[in-house]
């Protein structure tokens with residue numbers, strides 16, 4: 001679907017830590033209560049469903065679907081492809097409790113259970129985010145099931161959440177790809193990444209942080225490598241992003257907050273607005 005670019009950025013609201021601690025205190029109970037959504041005089045409930053993929057295996061992980069009850073775009077969010085990148089899977093778990101104004105969200109918050117439990121980058125089959133060759137079957141059973149969820153959702157936008165040990169195109173710290181949003185070649189994705197980086201730098205980057213922490217647009221993602229987002233580009237021709245925050249000199253809390261604001265902004269540009277009830 002086309003991006004919704006204008007007039008959508010007026011009501012900024014941050015994911016503050018106070019909101020999260022409130023949710024934590026409430027045990028998330030508010031967020032999972034079905035809520036009535038009024039559409040054109042009809043009232044349809046927001047629904048939340050979960051199911052497992054790779055059930056009964058060490059890979060077993062949960063897929064969450066939030067259906068707003070109102071037709072609209074579909075967003076897919078994948079966290080935890082790499083086990084040591086906890087900001088991505090913490091943020092993705094938070095997204096499973098969101099309410100949205102229209103459309104639906106499909107979330108795989110902890111894609112790589114084995115690596116997350118071991119606190120390792122990869123699992124026994126190697127780097128999970130190299131098992132998605134464009135134009136071919138994914139090369140492990142877990143990658144195949146993840147891809148079935150992503151492609152089967154018929155997504156309008158797909159987010160893959162990561163963190164990096166270093167900073168993209170910077171001499172500071174170790175080499176890395178952090179603080180950048182990498183868009184697919186699909187129409188509109190590049191501008192989404194540029195505008196979201198600008199938004200982050202303006203509203204969510206503490207002025208005391210040195211310039212190398214400023215978010216950037218990463219290089220365009222084509223179907224030339226076997227990563228999940230490259231397969232989104234090559235096989236689905238859809239808007240997708242690799243989101244990379246940096247672990248260099250940052251706390252997990254800060255990285256989670258950055259990641260959540262990036263997710264919220266990118267989804268909003270595609271017509272899916274987080275709502276607070």
Ligand SMILES: [Zn+2]
Nearest residue numbers: 082085162163
């Ligand atoms: Zn990663």
